[in-house]
Amino acid sequence: xxxxxxxxxxxxxxxxxxxxxxxxxxxxxxxxxxxxxxxxxxxxxxxxxxxxxxxxxxxxxxxxxxxxxxxxxxxxxxxxxxxxxxxxxxxxxxxxxxxxxxxxxxxxxxxxxxxxxxxxxxxxxxxxxxxxxxxxxxxxxxxxxxxxxxxxxxxxxxxxxxxxxxxxxxxxxxxxxxxxxxxxxxxxxxxxxxxxxxxxxxxxxxxxxxxxxxxxxxxxxxxxxxxxxxxxxxxxxxxxxxxxxxxxxxxxxxxxxxxxxxxxxxxxxxxxxxxxxxxxxxxxxxxxxxxxxxxxxxxxxxxxxxxxxxxxxxxxxxxxxxxxxxxxxxxxxxxxxxxxxxxxxxxxxxxxxxxxxxxxxxxxxxxxxxxxxxxxxxxxxxxxxxxxxxxxxxxxxxxxxxxxxxxxxxxxxxxxxxxxxxxxxxxxxxxxxxxxxxxxxxxxxxxxxxxxxxxxxxxxxxxxxxxxxxxxxxxxxxxxxxxxxxxxxxxxxxxxxxxxxxxxxxxxxxxxxxxxxxxxxxxxxxx
Numbered sequence: 001x002x003x004x005x006x007x008x009x010x011x012x013x014x015x016x017x018x019x020x021x022x023x024x025x026x027x028x029x030x031x032x033x034x035x036x037x038x039x040x041x042x043x044x045x046x047x048x049x050x051x052x053x054x055x056x057x058x059x060x061x062x063x064x065x066x067x068x069x070x071x072x073x074x075x076x077x078x079x080x081x082x083x084x085x086x087x088x089x090x091x092x093x094x095x096x097x098x099x100x101x102x103x104x105x106x107x108x109x110x111x112x113x114x115x116x117x118x119x120x121x122x123x124x125x126x127x128x129x130x131x132x133x134x135x136x137x138x139x140x141x142x143x144x145x146x147x148x149x150x151x152x153x154x155x156x157x158x159x160x161x162x163x164x165x166x167x168x169x170x171x172x173x174x175x176x177x178x179x180x181x182x183x184x185x186x187x188x189x190x191x192x193x194x195x196x197x198x199x200x201x202x203x204x205x206x207x208x209x210x211x212x213x214x215x216x217x218x219x220x221x222x223x224x225x226x227x228x229x230x231x232x233x234x235x236x237x238x239x240x241x242x243x244x245x246x247x248x249x250x251x252x253x254x255x256x257x258x259x260x261x262x263x264x265x266x267x268x269x270x271x272x273x274x275x276x277x278x279x280x281x282x283x284x285x286x287x288x289x290x291x292x293x294x295x296x297x298x299x300x301x302x303x304x305x306x307x308x309x310x311x312x313x314x315x316x317x318x319x320x321x322x323x324x325x326x327x328x329x330x331x332x333x334x335x336x337x338x339x340x341x342x343x344x345x346x347x348x349x350x351x352x353x354x355x356x357x358x359x360x361x362x363x364x365x366x367x368x369x370x371x372x373x374x375x376x377x378x379x380x381x382x383x384x385x386x387x388x389x390x391x392x393x394x395x396x397x398x399x400x401x402x403x404x405x406x407x408x409x410x411x412x413x414x415x416x417x418x419x420x421x422x423x424x425x426x427x428x429x430x431x432x433x434x435x436x437x438x439x440x441x442x443x444x445x446x447x448x449x450x451x452x453x454x455x456x457x458x459x460x461x462x463x464x465x466x467x468x469x470x471x472x473x474x475x476x477x478x479x480x481x482x483x484x485x486x487x488x489x490x491x492x493x494x495x496x497x498x499x500x501x502x503x504x505x506x507x508x509x510x511x512x513x514x515x516x517x518x519x520x521x522x523x524x525x526x527x
Contacts, residue, residue, distance in 0.1 A: 136248030186257025201249025213240030303351030429457015
């Protein structure tokens with residue numbers, strides 16, 4: 001009892017000192033450094049200003065999450081993604097029954113070829129419009145043949161894929177429904193570290209699960225893309241429990257506003273180990289709007305190659321860093337006078353940033369007045385805009401602050417809208433990707449396009465499977481997805497290739513599977 005009263009008196013003493021210094025205020029920071037006593041009565045000999053906790057703040061244990069949970073749980077859906085067996089049946093194409101091979105008849109004793117089974121994955125999604133648009137993660141639906149959405153009231157709908165953006169791991173779906181509950185967009189940029197958030201989703205197929213945590217960090221990069229520089233990573237890091245099945249679900253604030261799309265966890269076991277990551281709605285919302293409006297993401301480019309200020313210092317500590325690169329990093333470091341920001345290390349061709357006056361060694365510290373602390377944060381800011389938008393870029397140059405007006409461009413260096421091939425995509429029901437240099441080397445080819453995903457459409461009807469490498473369409477060599485889309489769009493619009501009859505709605509697709517098996521498909525684009 002005496003010890004307890006001693007502790008109480010110690011706390012009262014601290015409060016009394018503060019009350020005498022600032023009566024009637026909720027928080028006060030003293031300019032004069034003083035010796036402060038802890039609750040146990042021991043002296044703190046470090047020079048620290050006296051800080052008083054805000055009396056008007058709400059204690060964590062008194063925070064009410066019920067309103068946010070009740071208002072958002074109906075806006076989160078369960079997504080079942082099914083990949084049919086024939087999508088990967090080619091994996092079994094090299095299987096040979098030895099009896100059939102040598103003797104021309106089936107094996108003895110009921111020897112049978114194993115039959116591949118459909119693959120089923122699950123995740124979450126967020127309803128963002130009353131007429132059925134749903135945002136989720138690209139990795140939840142990637143490669144699926146069938147998508148089924150289950151609402152919180154157990155209604156089920158077949159979903160249509162509107163578009164995907166692997167760079168941000170965002171996808172947009174649509175179901176045929178009306179008057180659906182939605183989660184309104186919040187402002188992810190106003191989130192503060194330490195602020196309470198809720199993760200709403202369907203982990204382990206446990207529907208309508210809500211967990212709580214705080215924002216642990218912002219602008220976090222986790223190298224989720226495996227070194228892919230096209231990936232945009234500026235995550236909201238939280239300690240709200242997120243597990244497999246939560247992907248694509250909602251991260252909401254205590255007002256019930258959508259501030260992020262839960263995407264990844266940090267774990268060595270595959271299950272929650274303390275930290276989870278969400279794509280800020282400032283990025284995800286813009287991507288979803290682009291996919292709905294244009295069929296493709298309108299990605300703005302500032303025209304700079306960047307590194308976080310801290311990463312430059314880290315690189316100089318690498319023991320095996322080539323001398324030329326070490327000299328370059330040392331020269332950049334000598335120009336840096338700030339501890340945070342994105343340092344410009346080089347420029348690509350046709351850089352508008354360079355044209356505007358930004359120089360190598362400048363540290364970008366703000367975009368349109370919003371502070372930039374790292375390369376990831378700069379990516380986040382630029383990703384909010386579209387080609388043609390003008391932004392004010394603030395840099396620190398050798399300790400002096402300068403501001404430049406920069407017109408953003410697209411990856412091709414223009415400000416024109418990049419249109420998605422909505423017509424051809426709907427008809428073909430497929431997603432394509434140009435072959436990487438590594439794939440070209442492995443396959444021994446110099447061009448080609450991979451079928452990376454299939455839904456219901458003409459390619460699937462013709463028997464084409466995921467992984468097929470398209471080399472030629474209508475006698476034209478194919479190097480990019482856009483070439484396929486242009487050929488198909490021309491035919492669909494009644495302007496077929498001159499080498500084919502005007503009423504001919506066929507395309508002839510030639511290519512091969514990764515196992516070396518070549519195939520030719522004649523695909524009827526008509527009804």
